[in-house]
Amino acid sequence: MGNFSAPIAAAMKRYSADEVLPFHTPGHKQGRGAHELLHELLTAEGLRQEVSLMEELDDLHAPHSCIMEAQALAARLWHADECLFMVNGTTSAVQAMLFGTLKAGDLVMIPRNAHRSVIAGLILSGATPIFLPVDFDDEFNLPLNVSVETIARAIKKFPQARAVLLVSPNYYGVAAELQKISKLVHAAGMILLIDEAHGAHLTFCDELPPSAMEAGADLAAQSTHKILGSLTQTSMLMLRKDFIDVERVKRAASLLQTTSPNQLLLASLDIARLQMQIDGQKKICAAVELSKRLRAEIKNIFGLKVFEGINLDPTKVTVNVQGLGLTGQEAEEILRRELRVQCELSDVTNLLFLVTFADDEETISKLLDALRRLPRRTPKKILPPLLPKGITVAKLSPRETFYLPAEVVALNEAVGRVCAEEVTFYPPGIPLLMPGEEISAQVVEMIGHSQGRVIGMGDSTLATIKVVA
Numbered sequence: 001m002g003n004f005s006a007p008i009a010a011a012m013k014r015y016s017a018d019e020v021l022p023f024h025t026p027g028h029k030q031g032r033g034a035h036e037l038l039h040e041l042l043t044a045e046g047l048r049q050e051v052s053l054m055e056e057l058d059d060l061h062a063p064h065s066c067i068m069e070a071q072a073l074a075a076r077l078w079h080a081d082e083c084l085f086m087v088n089g090t091t092s093a094v095q096a097m098l099f100g101t102l103k104a105g106d107l108v109m110i111p112r113n114a115h116r117s118v119i120a121g122l123i124l125s126g127a128t129p130i131f132l133p134v135d136f137d138d139e140f141n142l143p144l145n146v147s148v149e150t151i152a153r154a155i156k157k158f159p160q161a162r163a164v165l166l167v168s169p170n171y172y173g174v175a176a177e178l179q180k181i182s183k184l185v186h187a188a189g190m191i192l193l194i195d196e197a198h199g200a201h202l203t204f205c206d207e208l209p210p211s212a213m214e215a216g217a218d219l220a221a222q223s224t225h226k227i228l229g230s231l232t233q234t235s236m237l238m239l240r241k242d243f244i245d246v247e248r249v250k251r252a253a254s255l256l257q258t259t260s261p262n263q264l265l266l267a268s269l270d271i272a273r274l275q276m277q278i279d280g281q282k283k284i285c286a287a288v289e290l291s292k293r294l295r296a297e298i299k300n301i302f303g304l305k306v307f308e309g310i311n312l313d314p315t316k317v318t319v320n321v322q323g324l325g326l327t328g329q330e331a332e333e334i335l336r337r338e339l340r341v342q343c344e345l346s347d348v349t350n351l352l353f354l355v356t357f358a359d360d361e362e363t364i365s366k367l368l369d370a371l372r373r374l375p376r377r378t379p380k381k382i383l384p385p386l387l388p389k390g391i392t393v394a395k396l397s398p399r400e401t402f403y404l405p406a407e408v409v410a411l412n413e414a415v416g417r418v419c420a421e422e423v424t425f426y427p428p429g430i431p432l433l434m435p436g437e438e439i440s441a442q443v444v445e446m447i448g449h450s451q452g453r454v455i456g457m458g459d460s461t462l463a464t465i466k467v468v469a
């Protein structure tokens with residue numbers, strides 16, 4: 001695959017080698033004026049390269065040189081027709097997918113496990129969501145994905161919908177059957193948008209579920225920073241041209257991004273691509289092998305179970321700690337404070353560990369050591385998280401809801417009203433209610449029984465809820 005270069009980093013080095021006297025932003029002027037703490041954190045060279053908006057560093061909003069080249073190299077590597085670099089996270093990539101393809105009045109299918117970034121995407125586009133239930137694993141208490149059958153049923157019920165958005169793989173690594181789903185969705189004249197925040201590495205190892213682009217999706221938003229080697233906040237939006245207006249998606253992505261993109265962030269995306277281009281296959285397949293070893297060893301530890309499933313990315317290692325009498329949150333706290341290991345997340349019953357290409361035998365052995373040292377406690381009763389079932393359509397679009405006056409009512413008097421806020425419990429982090437949804441008696445009961453931290457709800461005591469006035 002030719003060209004083993006990083007055009008953005010190369011342009012930055014050329015600029016700094018010129019030793020031009022900076023009378024431009026940023027105000028610290030390549031580190032000269034920066035506080036010593038910032039020097040400590042970023043180093044002199046890091047600050048020297050922290051420049052932006054020079055002609056030779058290209059323009060993210062009208063790329064014509066190094067950014068254009070870097071995006072083209074990434075598109076090739078990830079099997080896309082085009083790729084857009086995103087410096088406002090996958091949040092803005094998800095928003096660009098919706099804003100760039102939908103308009104007011106369009107219906108879009110959204111899974112219950114959608115990330116909250118879809119809410120702004122829906123407000124910006126004006127589209128109305130149809131909510132799709134996700135399958136659930138009762139033994140591990142965790143959300144799986146949306147099944148092919150559910151998509152088929154939803155298409156039959158709402159043939160006029162314009163798009164289907166899915167999260168694949170989800171946080172726990174469970175992918176949807178995208179090859180079958182993309183055929184169904186396209187046959188129905190709809191487009192397929194994938195939040196692939198947790199799947200930037202899929203294309204590099206055959207043992208992983210197929211990537212969204214390879215499975216036939218039209219757009220895929222990837223958090224390069226979550227799994228690969230770019231800096232936090234950097235993502236890529238992959239585009240396939242067949243069924244979408246590429247120029248419109250580009251305009252949407254541009255409108256959603258800062259006009260002062262940090263050059264170090266852009267370079268890190270380019271370098272992460274270079275790293276994967278050089279030996280992505282070797283690195284990602286090695287991570288898969290390591291994760292398999294970790295899984296096999298965890299099975300031999302008393303009280304622990306490892307989640308296995310179909311369409312699973314094995315590098316997301318979900319460990320159920322119920323057998324030790326611990327909740328996932330208690331186990332996380334012990335690992336962090338006493339054993340100096342930090343997991344990716346914990347929920348009521350599980351811990352999630354990410355194995356990436358940065359791991360090796362040593363880090364895996366240390367993790368196993370820590371897991372063996374987790375204490376045993378007296379088991380307690382754990383209520384499984386509750387999830388809304390059924391395919392439902394929002395009463396109002398999130399945009400209409402956003403601009404309508406709202407009022408606060410007692411939760412138990414809210415049945416039949418239209419919700420004006422987001423109600424999400426962590427775990428499992430799946431919105432029970434999105435703005436614009438009618439509040440059912442079932443959901444009120446679920447909120448009453450929910451445990452964990454609530455996000456989006458103004459009243460954290462859960463006694464009241466904001467509804468459309």
Ligand SMILES: Cc1ncc(COP(=O)(O)O)c(C=O)c1O
Binds near residue numbers: 233
């Ligand atoms: C499924 C999913 N989509 C989108 C995002 C947003 O990604 P970012 O944090 O890069 O904005 C996340 C973040 O955790 C996520 O889990």
